[in-house]
Amino acid sequence: SAAxxxxxLEIALDAAARAGAFLRDSRPEDLGVAATKSSAVDVVTExxxxxxxxxxxxxxxRRPDDGVLGEEGASVEGSSGVQxxxxxxxxxxxxxxxxxxxxxxxxxxxHGETVAGVVHAPVRGxxxxxxxxxxxWLNDRPVRVRPAPDLGLALVGTGFGYLAxxxxxxxxxxxxxxxxxxxIRRGGSAAIDLCDVAAGRLDxxxxxxxxxxxxxxxxxxxxxxxxxxxxxxxxxxxxxLTVAAPPGLFELLQARLxxxxxxxx
Ligand code: IPD
Numbered sequence: 001s002a003a004x005x006x007x008x009l010e011i012a013l014d015a016a017a018r019a020g021a022f023l024r025d026s027r028p029e030d031l032g033v034a035a036t037k038s039s040a041v042d043v044v045t046e047x048x049x050x051x052x053x054x055x056x057x058x059x060x061x062r063r064p065d066d067g068v069l070g071e072e073g074a075s076v077e078g079s080s081g082v083q084x085x086x087x088x089x090x091x092x093x094x095x096x097x098x099x100x101x102x103x104x105x106x107x108x109x110x111h112g113e114t115v116a117g118v119v120h121a122p123v124r125g126x127x128x129x130x131x132x133x134x135x136x137w138l139n140d141r142p143v144r145v146r147p148a149p150d151l152g153l154a155l156v157g158t159g160f161g162y163l164a165x166x167x168x169x170x171x172x173x174x175x176x177x178x179x180x181x182x183x184i185r186r187g188g189s190a191a192i193d194l195c196d197v198a199a200g201r202l203d204x205x206x207x208x209x210x211x212x213x214x215x216x217x218x219x220x221x222x223x224x225x226x227x228x229x230x231x232x233x234x235x236x237x238x239x240x241l242t243v244a245a246p247p248g249l250f251e252l253l254q255a256r257l258x259x260x261x262x263x264x265x
Contacts, residue, residue, distance in 0.1 A: 004082075004110070004115075005108075005110075005115045005116055005131050005132065005134075006131070008082065008108035008110075008115060008116040009108075009116040009118070009129060009131050011058075011059065011062050011063065011108075012084075012106040012107070012108060012116055012117070012118040012129075012217075013118050013120075013127070013129060014058070015054075015055045015058045015059060015104075015106055016055075016104040016105075016106050016118045016119075016120035016127070017120060017127075018054065018058065019051045019054050019055050019088065019104045019120075020103075020104050020120045020121075020122035021122060022050070022051065022054060023047055023051055023089065023095070023102075023104070023122065024122040024123055026047075027047065027095070027098075028046075028047075031045055031046075031047065031095075031096060032045070033045060033096070034046045034048075034049065037162070038161075038162050038163055039162045039163055039164065041093075041162050042162035043092060043093065043096060044072060044092070045089075045092060045095070045096060047089065047095065048071070048072050048088050048089045048092055049072050049088075051088035051089055051104065052070045052071065052072040052073075052074055052086060052088035054088075055070070055086050055088060055104070055106065056068055056070060056074045056076075056086070059084055063080065063082065065078055065079050065080040065082075066078045066080050066082040066083065066084055067080075067082065067083035067084070068083065068084045068086065069083060069084070069085050069086070069212065069213065070084075070085075070086040070087075070088065070213065071086065071087045071088060071211065071213045071214075072088060074086065081110055081111050082108060082109070082110055083108070083109045083112075084106065084107070084108055084109075085106075085107040085108075085109060085114075085212050085213050085216040085217070086105070086106050086107075086213055087103075087104070087105040087106075087191060087213040087214055087217075088104060089102055089103075089104065090102065090103050090104075090105045090119075090189045090190060090191040090192070090213075090214055091103060091187075091188045091189030091191075091192065093188060094188040094189060099188065100121075100123040100124050101121065101123075101124065101187050101188055101189050101192055102121065102123070102188075102189055102192075103119045103120055103121040103189055103191050103192050103195075104118075104119075104120045104122075105117075105118070105119050105120075105191040105213065105214070105216070105217045105218065106118045106120075106217060107216035107217040107220065109216070113132070114132065114216055114217075114219065114220045115131065115132040115220075116129075116130070116131050116132070116220070117129065117130050117216065117217030117218070117219070117220035117221055118217055119191045119192065119194075119195050119217050119218055119221060121189075121192055125139075126138060126139060126195075127139055128143070128195040128198065128199070128217075128218075128221045129221070130198075130217075130220045130221040130223075130224040130225075131224070132220065132224070133224075134224070135224050135225075136198050136220075136221045136222075136224035136225040138195070138198075138199050143198050143199045143200070143221075143225045144198075144200065144225055144226055145197060145198060145200055145222075145225050145226040145227050145245075145246040146200035146203060146246070147246065148203070148245065148246040148247065148248035148249035148250075149182075149203055149249065150249075150252075151180060151181060151249065151252045151253060151256065152180060152181065152182070153181075153182050153203075154181050154182055154203035154204050154245075154249055154253070155181070155182045155183055155185065155202055155203045155204075156177065156181050156182075156183075156184055156185070156202065156203060156204045156205065156206070156253070157184075157185045157186070157187055157193040157196060157197070157202040157204070157205040157206075158170075158174065158184060158185075158186060158193075158205065158206055158207055159186060159187075159188070159190050159193065159207040159210075160186065160207075161208065161209040163265075165265060166208065166209055166265050169208075169264055169265055170208060172260075173208075173257070173260050173261075173262045176260050177256070177260070180256070182203075185202060190205075190207060190210050190214040190215055190218065190242070191214060191215070191217060191218040192218070193205045193207075193218070194215060194218025194219060194221060194222045194229075194242075194244055195218050195221050195222070197222050197225075197227050197244045197245065198218075198221045198222045198224070198225035198226075198227060199225070203245060203246075203249060204243070204244065204245035204246075204249055204250070204253050205222075205242070205243070205244045205245070206241070206242060206243045206244070206253060206257055206262065207241075207242050208240070208241055208242075208262055208263055209239060209240075210239055210242050211239060212239070215237065215242050219237055219242075219244070222244045226246060226247075227244045227245060227246055227250070228244070228245065228246070228247055228250040229242070229243065229244045230243055230250070230254065231243065231263075232254070232257075232258055232263060233251075233254050233255060233258055240263050241257065241262060241263045243257065
């Protein structure tokens, strides 16, 4: 119902604001790597872990029966039909280095469908939010994708995974794509990249190998701003491939990525 969606959005905004303020204001000067995951460059800091703890604690206080899926291991089945999908810091490497483009990403799914999403980038002073069927906002202004240019004039965002073989493939795809588009951007946060498509700051975005917590909230923001999102042609967005762009450009980019075998490792 509309009331449930509004409640979930309000809770997500509150949790993202609190975690974001903590991450921005308490970032240790000598922040180091607490652990590595899939490879030596796939890092977790103590702050990722603290942020996820803070967010899951806030959610459990407000809605104890909900499920939770978090990047740093939070996993609760839940019994309410609502599931929270959390990236406590999307853009961890930017955060580690003191670059501004990192965000707290929180999405609420009801019976598997994302109905509310928040991407909060405290250092940029930017918060995107969306509710299914009700549009997307950047701070207090509604956002809209920019009109689709030809592929050759598109500014395209992308990102790279952490495994060396995957990166080698991703570099081959980028090598093919660069001469066929306006330019490429690698911002370092998939959630913000999707929101940048929503706000007309990128024409399109694609990446191989994201996880649900990277894209759950940003996907809803992009769609509510008029973007199409998906995976390979005819398939939904998935960890295999994420593509976001306005109608017209979306199909061209999807087809081009299919020709290039962008989903291969
Ligand atoms: C990463 C960022 C990055 C993308 C990676 C993600 P994390 O998320 O979104 O832009 O290229 O694939 O893993 O690890 O910083 O939460």
